Each structure stands twice: as C-alpha cells, then as structure tokens.
Amino acid sequence: MDNFNLLALQYQTELFGNILPFWLKHSQDREFGGYFTCLDRQGNVFDTDKFIWLQGRQVWLFSMLYNKVEKRQEWLDCAIQGAEFLKKYGHDGNFNWYFSLTREGKPLVEPYNIFSFTFAAMAFGQLSIATGNQEYADIAKRTFDNILSRRDNPKGKWNKAYPGTRPLKGFSLPMILSNLTLEIEHLLDKEIVEQTMDECIREVMEVFLRPELGGIIVENVNPNDTLSDSFNGRLVNPGHGIEAMWFIMDLGVRLNRPKLIEKATETTLKTLEYGWDKEFDGIFYFMDRKGSPLQELEWDQKLWWVHVEALISLLKGYQLTGSEESLQWFKKVHDYTWSHFKDPEYPEWWGYLNRRGEVLLDLKGGKWKGCFHVPRGLYQCWKVLEAINADKSKQLP
Amino acid sequence: MDNFNLLALQYQTELFGNILPFWLKHSQDREFGGYFTCLDRQGNVFDTDKFIWLQGRQVWLFSMLYNKVEKRQEWLDCAIQGAEFLKKYGHDGNFNWYFSLTREGKPLVEPYNIFSFTFAAMAFGQLSIATGNQEYADIAKRTFDNILSRRDNPKGKWNKAYPGTRPLKGFSLPMILSNLTLEIEHLLDKEIVEQTMDECIREVMEVFLRPELGGIIVENVNPNDTLSDSFNGRLVNPGHGIEAMWFIMDLGVRLNRPKLIEKATETTLKTLEYGWDKEFDGIFYFMDRKGSPLQELEWDQKLWWVHVEALISLLKGYQLTGSEESLQWFKKVHDYTWSHFKDPEYPEWWGYLNRRGEVLLDLKGGKWKGCFHVPRGLYQCWKVLEAINADKSKQLP
Numbered sequence: 001m002d003n004f005n006l007l008a009l010q011y012q013t014e015l016f017g018n019i020l021p022f023w024l025k026h027s028q029d030r031e032f033g034g035y036f037t038c039l040d041r042q043g044n045v046f047d048t049d050k051f052i053w054l055q056g057r058q059v060w061l062f063s064m065l066y067n068k069v070e071k072r073q074e075w076l077d078c079a080i081q082g083a084e085f086l087k088k089y090g091h092d093g094n095f096n097w098y099f100s101l102t103r104e105g106k107p108l109v110e111p112y113n114i115f116s117f118t119f120a121a122m123a124f125g126q127l128s129i130a131t132g133n134q135e136y137a138d139i140a141k142r143t144f145d146n147i148l149s150r151r152d153n154p155k156g157k158w159n160k161a162y163p164g165t166r167p168l169k170g171f172s173l174p175m176i177l178s179n180l181t182l183e184i185e186h187l188l189d190k191e192i193v194e195q196t197m198d199e200c201i202r203e204v205m206e207v208f209l210r211p212e213l214g215g216i217i218v219e220n221v222n223p224n225d226t227l228s229d230s231f232n233g234r235l236v237n238p239g240h241g242i243e244a245m246w247f248i249m250d251l252g253v254r255l256n257r258p259k260l261i262e263k264a265t266e267t268t269l270k271t272l273e274y275g276w277d278k279e280f281d282g283i284f285y286f287m288d289r290k291g292s293p294l295q296e297l298e299w300d301q302k303l304w305w306v307h308v309e310a311l312i313s314l315l316k317g318y319q320l321t322g323s324e325e326s327l328q329w330f331k332k333v334h335d336y337t338w339s340h341f342k343d344p345e346y347p348e349w350w351g352y353l354n355r356r357g358e359v360l361l362d363l364k365g366g367k368w369k370g371c372f373h374v375p376r377g378l379y380q381c382w383k384v385l386e387a388i389n390a391d392k393s394k395q396l397p
Numbered sequence: 398m399d400n401f402n403l404l405a406l407q408y409q410t411e412l413f414g415n416i417l418p419f420w421l422k423h424s425q426d427r428e429f430g431g432y433f434t435c436l437d438r439q440g441n442v443f444d445t446d447k448f449i450w451l452q453g454r455q456v457w458l459f460s461m462l463y464n465k466v467e468k469r470q471e472w473l474d475c476a477i478q479g480a481e482f483l484k485k486y487g488h489d490g491n492f493n494w495y496f497s498l499t500r501e502g503k504p505l506v507e508p509y510n511i512f513s514f515t516f517a518a519m520a521f522g523q524l525s526i527a528t529g530n531q532e533y534a535d536i537a538k539r540t541f542d543n544i545l546s547r548r549d550n551p552k553g554k555w556n557k558a559y560p561g562t563r564p565l566k567g568f569s570l571p572m573i574l575s576n577l578t579l580e581i582e583h584l585l586d587k588e589i590v591e592q593t594m595d596e597c598i599r600e601v602m603e604v605f606l607r608p609e610l611g612g613i614i615v616e617n618v619n620p621n622d623t624l625s626d627s628f629n630g631r632l633v634n635p636g637h638g639i640e641a642m643w644f645i646m647d648l649g650v651r652l653n654r655p656k657l658i659e660k661a662t663e664t665t666l667k668t669l670e671y672g673w674d675k676e677f678d679g680i681f682y683f684m685d686r687k688g689s690p691l692q693e694l695e696w697d698q699k700l701w702w703v704h705v706e707a708l709i710s711l712l713k714g715y716q717l718t719g720s721e722e723s724l725q726w727f728k729k730v731h732d733y734t735w736s737h738f739k740d741p742e743y744p745e746w747w748g749y750l751n752r753r754g755e756v757l758l759d760l761k762g763g764k765w766k767g768c769f770h771v772p773r774g775l776y777q778c779w780k781v782l783e784a785i786n787a788d789k790s791k792q793l794p
Binding site for chain 2: 038040046047049098099102106107108109110112157158160161162165166229230231290292293294295297298299300301352354355360361362363366367
C-alpha cells in the first residue's frame with residue numbers, strides 16, 4: 001500500500017466513520033422533517049431554524065452518495081425526508097426559495113438569495129437520479145429556469161443598490177452555475193447546457209480572473225468587465241476562487257479542454273500563494289486587491305470550507321496535469337486542515353478558526369456550515385486519491 | 398491640580414491636539430463637498446464613498462462643538478459644507494436618507510436604513526442651533542417625522558423578514574431615539590418630546606433590560622416583550638447596552654429622576670461585568686445570552702466605540718451617583734482604551750482590534766468609523782471630569 005492509497009483511506013475513513021454518522025444521527029428532525037444544522041460540539045441542537053442553502057445541500061449530499069457510492073437505504077431516506085420538507089415548505093409555490101424557515105416550516109426570510117435556488121436545484125437534480133421521480137426532476141428544472149430569469153438582478157426587489165450608479169456583477173453566480181450545470185445536465189436541453197457552460201467559463205476565466213493582478217480572481221467587476229475601485233470591487237475571496245477552479249477542471253474534463261485544466265491548476269496555485277497567511281499559516285477569508293482595509297471584519301479568519309475546497313482543487317490539478325507544485329501545496333494544506341479543523345475529541349470538524357488557527361466558534365454546524373463541504377471534500381479527495389493511486393506512474397516523492 | 402483635573406486635561410488635549418485636526422485636515426472633500434471617512438493610518442483616503450451615517454455624525458460633531466465649546470469659524474464651516482452636501486444629495490427629495498453615495502453625491506444604496514435618518518436629524522438639529530437657519534431646522538423636523546412614521550417597519554420594502562412569522566422588535570431604535578429626542582427637543586412639540594421620552598425609557602429599561610438575565614440588555618424581543626430563543630433573540634451587544642445607559646442618565650437628569658439614573662449606573666456595571674473578556678481584557682463585541690455560538694464571526698473583537706461609550710457611561714454614573722464601583726471600572730476601561738486604541742505614532746485611534754487587542758484593520762476611518770465616537774467621547778469625558786473636579790467632595794482615592 002503506497003502513500004496515495006493510505007491517504008485515500010484516511011479521507012474515506014473520516015467520511016464514513018465520523019462525518020456521515022454525525023449528520024445522520026444529529027441533524028434529522030424526525031418530528032417536522034428537514035434537518036437541524038445548528039449543532040454544538042457534541043451534536044446537540046442549539047437552534048432549530050432551517051436554512052434553505054443547508055437543507056438543499058444535505059439533500060444533495062446524501063443523494064449523491066447514494067448515486068455514486070452505494071445504494072444505502074438510510075442515505076436515500078435521509079435525502080427524501082429533507083426533500084419532502086423542502087418541497088412542502090421551502091418555496092412560495094412557484095419555486096422561489098425562501099432563505100430560512102422555522103423548525104415547523106414557516107417562512108422566516110424572503111426569497112432574496114439566489115443561492116437558495118441553486119442549492120435547491122442541485123438537491124432535486126441529484127435526488128431525481130436516485131429515485132427516478134419525475135416530480136423531483138421538474139422541481140429542479142423549474143428552479144433552474146427561475147435562476148436564469150433572475151440572473152441580471154438576483155436579489156430582485158430586495159436589492160438595496162440604487163439602480164444604475166454602480167451596477168457591479170458578481171463572481172458567485174457564474175461560479176456556482178459552472179458546477180450546477182454539470183450537476184443537472186440530465187435535465188436540461190443540450191443547447192442550454194452548452195451555452196451556460198461556455199458563458200460560465202468565459203466569465204470565470206476571462207472576466208473575474210485578472211492577469212493584471214497576477215492571475216487571481218476578484219469578486220465583483222463593472223458591467224463592461226473592468227475593475228472597480230470600490231469596497232466590493234477590491235474584494236478577493238481566495239476560497240471562492242480556489243473552489244471555482246475545480247468546477248472549471250470538471251468542465252475541462254467534460255469538454256476535453258486540457259488547456260482550460262492547465263489554466264485552472266495554475267490559478268489555484270496563484271490564488272493559494274496570494275491568500276496564504278505567511279505568519280500564522282492557513283488561507284485568509286477575505287483580502288483587498290489593493291491591500292486597503294476591508295469592510296469584512298472576519299477577513300483574517302480561517303474557515304473550514306476554504307481549506308477543504310483547496311484540497312480538492314490541488315488534488316485534481318495534480319491528477320489532471322501532473323503538477324508537482326499542486327502536490328506540494330496539497331501536502332501543506334492537508335497538514336494544516338487535518339491538524340486544525342478536525343476535532344480530536346468529537347465527530348465532525350470545526351468551522352471557524354481565528355487567524356492563529358484557534359477555535360473561534362464552538363460549533364459543528366450553524367447557519368452556514370452544514371452537511372456539505374466536509375463530506376463532499378472528503379468524498380472528492382478519496383476518489384481522486386484512488387484514481388491517482390491506480391495510475392502507477394504517479395507516486396508520492 | 399488633582400487627578401481628575403489631569404484626566405480632564407488628557408481627554409481635552411487628545412481631542413483638540415490630535416483628533417479634531419485629523420478630521421479637519423484629512424476628511425473634508427474640498428472638491429465635491431462632504432467628508433471622506435475611509436482614511437488609512439496616516440490619513441490618506443483609501444475609498445471615496447460617502448456613508449450617510451458618518452456624514453451626518455460629522456456635521457453633528459462640529460456643530461455641537463461650535464455650540465458648546467467655542468464659536469470657531471473653522472468648525473462651523475466644516476459642519477455647513479457637509480450639511481449642504483447632505484441636503485443636496487443625501488436624500489430622495491422627501492428626506493428619506495440614502496445609506497451611501499459616491500464621492501460626487503450619486504446615490505449608491507437605497508434609504509433602507511433608519512439610522513441614516515436619525516443621524517441626519519441629529520446633524521441638522523445641532524446645525525440649526527449653530528446657524529439659526531430655519532431650513533436646517535425644517536430638515537431635522539421633517540426627517541424626525543419620517544423616522545416616527547417608519548418606526549414599525551424601519552427597513553420598509555427592503556425588509557427581508559417574512560411578514561408575521563417572527564416579528565421581533567429591536568433595541569437600536571428606542572436606544573437612538575432616547576438620545577435624538579433630547580438632541581432636537583428645541584424643534585419638537587412638547588407633547589411629542591414627553592411621549593417619546595416616556596416610551597423610550599420604558600422600552601429600554603423595562604423591555605430590553607432583562608432582570609431574569611441578571612440585568613443585561615438584549616438586542617431583540619418578541620412583540621409581546623418576551624424573550625425569543627433565536628439567533629437575533631439571543632443576541633447581546635454589550636457596547637449598545639452600555640452606550641444607551643448614558644443616554645438614559647441624560648434623560649434622568651433632564652426629567653429629574655434619580656432612581657432612573659441609579660438603575661442606569663447599575664446596568665452599566667452589570668453589562669460590563671458580563672461583557673468583559675476575562676482572558677484578554679476588553680469588552681466583547683457580541684455575545685449570546687445562552688452562551689450558544691453566534692452568527693457574528695466578529696463577536697470576540699474589541700471595537701473602539703464600545704470602549705469609548707463605556708468610559709462615558711462609567712464617568713456619568715460616578716458623577717451622578719457617586720458609585721465607587723463605576724470609578725474603579727472607569728480606571729480599568731480607561732487604561733485598556735488608551736493603551737490599545739490610541740496609535741502612538743499617528744493621529745486618531747484604531748477602530749478594530751482582535752480579541753488579543755492587536756490591530757485588526759490598519760485604518761483610522763472607514764465605512765462605520767468616522768468623526769464621531771472618539772471626539773464625542775473625549776468631549777463628554779473631558780466635561781464630566783471637569784464637573785467632578787469642580788465638585789470638591791469627590792477625589793480619586
């Protein structure tokens with residue numbers, strides 16, 4: 001057994017022995033349906049609100065495992081009960097997805113957030129594969145149509161930006177669409193798929209990726225694709241940029257575009273070098289491209305998803321291009337991640353560390369951290385490590 | 398010269414020698430009017446957006462100094478140029494105040510935030526006293542009417558809360574109104590003043606102040622005045638509670654209600670004991686009344702305004718009640734504040750420190766920190782210390 005195999009086993013064991021049991025046991029609301037996500041260190045529920053991002057993501061995660069790993073009834077049941085809750089309470093009747101609900105399913109926050117829609121579409125798309133249920137497929141499809149129709153003003157009437165003064169466009173939506181389009185490709189017309197993939201690749205790699213900034217990605221640009229010297233226009237979210245790069249690598253594989261994969265691998269490395277904290281290690285949450293003070297007070301914190309996504313992008317970069325630099329960085333981020341985010345005493349990982357890597361919030365799940373980045377990342381790394389291991393030409397140095 | 402006199406001199410000197418020159422020199426936009434507030438350590442402008450909260454607060458500050466300290470033309474000119482910019486560009490024509498503008502005065506963010514209104518009313522109220530200009534008085538009065546009419550749904554159409562599910566009411570508005578009513582009393586009908594003062598005192602001291610939590614203040618409660626077990630309902634902002642207590646003490650003096658002043662003094666002390674970081678010193682930014690993890694990632698940071706407001710409430714508590722505990726706490730917070738927030742090398746104070754008291758953002762002004770809490774606090778402490786000093790019965794132990 002060589003090192004890649006050992007590593008694959010480490011990721012697999014953590015997923016099946018630690019993370020999945022935590023969510024299956026603690027998050028399912030057996031009384032009202034859906035999932036609790038506000039879970040303390042031991043898994044106790046500290047708040048019962050239900051956030052649509054996280055409800056959708058958990059449905060997706062268990063459906064995906066059912067589809068790709070094993071037909072475990074427990075996983076399918078978990079996904080279906082969450083989906084039924086979402087179907088019944090999560091939207092306004094026209095698949096405009098609320099942001100959050102009470103435990104019982106009453107709407108708390110209006111459908112202002114487009115990513116409630118994207119994660120609902122992902123959820124019902126995967127679940128439609130797992131179940132063959134046409135109703136789930138229709139929900140995914142209708143939600144995707146709503147996303148496309150809201151693309152130019154995602155917040156709709158809740159948009160507080162005064163029309164016309166500084167109409168920035170954001171990186172998040174094309175980034176998420178790069179992933180979502182592949183996720184629900186089976187439900188979409190071929191033309192829509194190709195057009196959306198092309199647009200997303202162009203936006204991500206040619207608009208938000210900025211050669212004049214050394215090849216990093218900014219969060220917002222002017223409508224004419226120029227840089228904006230404003231708080232939002234200067235914002236860099238290294239984790240976002242890095243996560244997007246494995247979505248782009250997946251598109252590169254799908255479209256057989258090796259140059260695109262090379263570029264995504266290179267961008268992962270540039271962003272990591274840019275976003276790495278040289279004093280305390282770890283990847284910063286937010287940065288300002290001009291080095292000005294940020295409005296985000298949490299800028300120097302170390303977040304779980306940023307590091308987990310970096311592991312995926314680095315491994316895929318190595319797998320697909322053989323980049324030794326990606327492998328070196330993978331080892332560095334792997335060491336930081338496992339030694340700081342994994343809780344040695346209780347299941348699931350920490351989510352929020354301060355700049356020094358000390359635990360900032362004593363939780364395993366909350367308003368934004370659910371059953372998603374950790375298990376998806378462990379799954380992805382496990383599978384990529386297995387594939388690398390199977391390719392005998394690649395061995396750890 | 399005894400210790401109170403020395404202390405008074407310390408606050409006065411910092412105000413006149415350090416803080417006011419910084420803002421007079423660096424913040425005034427001589428080309429377009431109004432004030433830059435995004436200023437780096439040395440006072441260089443790093444962003445030109447203009448935030449109505451901070452524009453209004455700076456107009457107020459220089460008007461107040463002109464009215465209460467000295468008729469300096471430079472102060473009045475500074476206030477008037479900011480007010481004229483606000484009058485022309487800050488609102489929609491009906492004194493609904495935008496949240497932010499571009500440097501030139503184009504609206505950037507819609508009038509969703511009620512505190513843009515309250516700080517505009519404060520600004521034009523003080524400036525009307527300084528100038529005797531009826532137009533400024535009318536602007537303050539009309540803005541105050543808008544505030545009262547929006548009281549039940551301050552965010553208006555930008556409110557993302559789904560109607561009816563969890564209609565919490567917030568502490569911030571009655572807190573700010575306790576101060577604003579006294580600020581613009583000269584412009585209001587006697588009945589409105591008395592009614593508003595009564596309501597604010599009741600809300601602050603009998604609704605948001607919770608004996609069952611040991612006498613601290615929560616940020617949000619249910620409409621029937623009960624506690625809400627939700628993220629917003631569990632939220633405690635010690636700085637808010639402490640700041641409100643000197644507003645209440647001012648009302649206690651105005652209404653000659655010594656028991657109210659006693660209660661506010663006691664609440665200041667309870668909140669400080671609750672909010673003080675026993676490990677690294679300083680006052681936490683946010684806390685959860687049940688000790689659950691917060692959604693505010695910046696919860697453990699140490700902010701300038703929290704500490705400055707605490708100094709005012711502690712000194713006023715000592716001045717008005719003779720509470721020795723207030724004096725002891727004042728010395729402790731004074732030492733922390735001066736040794737951590739004052740920049741020994743350049744003028745103005747730091748705004749944002751991490752939990753350990755290290756500088757988190759290398760700025761002197763930004764989107765939320767302007768020419769307000771530091772100079773207002775220095776002015777208030779200077780004046781109260783002078784008054785204590787004049788009262789020969791009170792001497793530092």
